[in-house]
Amino acid sequence: MNDVVRQLPPRGHYLAHEVGRLAGVSGQTIGQWARRGYIRSSQSEETPRVYSYQDVAEAMVVHELLDRGVTHTQIRRAISATRERWGNDWPLTHAPLAMSEGRLVVEADQARYDIGHRGWQQLLPSEDDLRRIASQLHRGGWAARELPELEHIEVDPERLSGRPVIRGTRVPAELVAELAEKPEGRQELREGYEVGDKEIDDALEWWRVVRRYEEAA
DSSP, X not given: XXXXXOXXXXXXXXXXXXXXXXXXSOHHHHHHHHHXXXXXXXXXXXXXXXXXXXXXXXXXXXXXXXHTTOOHHHHHHHXXXXXXXXXXXXXXXXXXXXXXXXXXXXXXXXXXXXXXXXXXOSBTTOHHHHHHHHHHHHTTTTHHHHOTTOOSEEOOTTSGXXXXXXXXXXXXXXXXXXXXXXXXXXXXXXXXXXXXHHHHHHHHHHHHHHHHHHHTO
16 A cells, blocks of 8 residues: 555445544544545535545645644645645645645645745655655555554554454454453454454454543534
């Protein structure tokens, strides 16, 4: 897998709560971001909205920007300006954004586009930031940054419509975590699904973190 999210047709199918689990926010927040234009629901804009893998990556960048103190207004302006300039469906994971005096600007073709106001400073998110976000999404989403030792969770839009699974299998991580919490659940997972203890432990840790995102709604 190429770590940088590319402009491809929408891949994977996620409902809002599934996007939230990967992006580190509640499903309610994802719905609000979609309605307000911060992210797309590129698989379907009808109710219930259906999101793609690329939309999840955009949501992770929105979360990253907000954590760094960028305002919602600045994010909206960045999306509008970059879409108008490049026509990209997922501008935040493609446009060369930068922070200047606490505001967002973009630079391309040796020209500066002032989305906020005044000069130019560090890239935000930089190519390294985008690679890190893409890697985290592939390893389980926002939870992967909270659980740097997480090894056995995988998110691949070509596998199980992009649902988080045990790495190298089609066994949903959520199913593993829920079964593991039941009496004899570990034995059932080992014998019926061929899932080992380390994989079960990772699924439980991942599930513990993503449930917290939902409870924060």
